[in-house]
Amino acid sequence: MERHLDQDLDRIRQLLLRMGAIVEDMIGDSLQALFERDSNRAQGVIERDRQVDELEKQLDQACGAILATHQPAAVDLRFLVAVMRINVDLERMGDAAVSISRSVLDLNQEAQLKPYIDLPRLDELVRKMVRDALTSFVERSVELAVAVCRADSRVDDLYRQLFRELLSYMIEDPKTTTRGLHLLLVARSLERIADHATNIAEDVVFYVEGRDIRHLDDDEPL
Amino acid sequence: MERHLDQDLDRIRQLLLRMGAIVEDMIGDSLQALFERDSNRAQGVIERDRQVDELEKQLDQACGAILATHQPAAVDLRFLVAVMRINVDLERMGDAAVSISRSVLDLNQEAQLKPYIDLPRLDELVRKMVRDALTSFVERSVELAVAVCRADSRVDDLYRQLFRELLSYMIEDPKTTTRGLHLLLVARSLERIADHATNIAEDVVFYVEGRDIRHLDDDEPL
Numbered sequence: 001m002e003r004h005l006d007q008d009l010d011r012i013r014q015l016l017l018r019m020g021a022i023v024e025d026m027i028g029d030s031l032q033a034l035f036e037r038d039s040n041r042a043q044g045v046i047e048r049d050r051q052v053d054e055l056e057k058q059l060d061q062a063c064g065a066i067l068a069t070h071q072p073a074a075v076d077l078r079f080l081v082a083v084m085r086i087n088v089d090l091e092r093m094g095d096a097a098v099s100i101s102r103s104v105l106d107l108n109q110e111a112q113l114k115p116y117i118d119l120p121r122l123d124e125l126v127r128k129m130v131r132d133a134l135t136s137f138v139e140r141s142v143e144l145a146v147a148v149c150r151a152d153s154r155v156d157d158l159y160r161q162l163f164r165e166l167l168s169y170m171i172e173d174p175k176t177t178t179r180g181l182h183l184l185l186v187a188r189s190l191e192r193i194a195d196h197a198t199n200i201a202e203d204v205v206f207y208v209e210g211r212d213i214r215h216l217d218d219d220e221p222l
Numbered sequence: 223m224e225r226h227l228d229q230d231l232d233r234i235r236q237l238l239l240r241m242g243a244i245v246e247d248m249i250g251d252s253l254q255a256l257f258e259r260d261s262n263r264a265q266g267v268i269e270r271d272r273q274v275d276e277l278e279k280q281l282d283q284a285c286g287a288i289l290a291t292h293q294p295a296a297v298d299l300r301f302l303v304a305v306m307r308i309n310v311d312l313e314r315m316g317d318a319a320v321s322i323s324r325s326v327l328d329l330n331q332e333a334q335l336k337p338y339i340d341l342p343r344l345d346e347l348v349r350k351m352v353r354d355a356l357t358s359f360v361e362r363s364v365e366l367a368v369a370v371c372r373a374d375s376r377v378d379d380l381y382r383q384l385f386r387e388l389l390s391y392m393i394e395d396p397k398t399t400t401r402g403l404h405l406l407l408v409a410r411s412l413e414r415i416a417d418h419a420t421n422i423a424e425d426v427v428f429y430v431e432g433r434d435i436r437h438l439d440d441d442e443p444l
Binding site for chain 2: 050053054056057060061064067068071073074077078081084085088167170171172173174175177178181184212214215
């Protein structure tokens with residue numbers, strides 16, 4: 001029975017990592033499609049979302065089946081609860097990548113508004129958070145998970161800076177409004193992906209240590 | 223033991239409904255703060271978010287404790303899994319209401335851009351979805367839950383219409399850009415709240431019937 005449970009948990013871990021890898025690629029591709037004005041790549045992201053949706057269902061079914069048959073306790077139970085939460089965040093990251101890709105398809109119809117400088121920096125920060133959040137899960141590293149949570153405020157700062165800059169473009173020259181707005185929505189989607197990565201990192205701390213570090217005050221230690 | 227479990231499940235139901243009532247009020251207040259230019263009300267929404275965050279933690283702890291001690295099966299297990307998912311959606315609806323309220327605080331600093339016509343309609347549609355989603359949970363009504371899922375496409379249509387209209391305002395008169403953008407973000411937050419209500423309705427179907435109706439094709443029956 002024990003070995004059975006371990007095998008089942010391992011299968012779930014593999015499913016989650018496969019889903020994480022697809023979502024990571026979707027995020028990377030959606031931004032690359034913007035920077036290289038590659039609409040085919042954006043289209044590819046939109047199509048891959050089905051796989052993510054399918055994996056989300058498979059994972060929830062597998063977790064439900066284990067809960068019902070093995071009635072796991074302690075760390076195994078926390079693992080399953082964490083996986084069910086991470087599953088939701090990964091699926092919504094996939095949705096955000098689709099949303100970015102839709103904006104990219106529109107943006108690629110017109111000339112580039114301006115050289116992209118802050119957006120690649122935001123992209124890099126956010127993708128590092130996603131990668132680190134998944135690695136913290138694989139390695140059960142609370143230290144890395146806490147680092148992901150801390151990185152989120154830098155993403156928020158960069159997003160606000162981009163927001164102000166794009167807004168001033170739009171006000172100065174109304175011809176840029178549609179493009180400015182799409183770029184703004186791209187930045188906002190990235191900022192949301194960072195929030196989901198933070199959620200995943202919080203779930204990892206819960207899984208490894210049983211501590212709930214969500215919504216702590218700024219002066220409480222993570 | 224059995225009676226104990228029933229009591230624990232009932233306590234969780236009460237907690238979830240209390241959280242749902244607070245979030246519903248927050249959404250209603252955030253829009254009323256816009257329509258009546260009432261910044262105090264917007265500030266009140268922002269402050270109430272702490273309660274929601276606190277309830278989210280309490281609920282997850284309570285669900286985890288029941289899973290660990292009672293090892294529930296079948297419908298009780300599905301109930302707990304559904305509650306843990308609904309919990310996440312309610313908390314994010316609360317965040318969306320806070321985000322709306324922040325925009326309202328900015329919007330109330332300037333003259334009203336235009337009479338609000340579509341936004342109150344969107345608000346009404348979305349709040350009905352939220353209310354119905356919570357009612358479908360209380361009454362275990364699959365019929366009502368499916369109606370919530372179906373309403374989502376009307377919200378999407380109305381959101382797209384608002385998006386186009388606000389965009390044309392901004393292009394025509396750049397002085398309206400900042401306000402137009404904030405209104406657009408308000409509409410987008412409402413659209414996301416509708417997505418969360420849809421998620422809750424899907425969880426209700428899963429809880430009552432054990433069916434997973436997420437990501438079905440348009441021609442598959444709900």
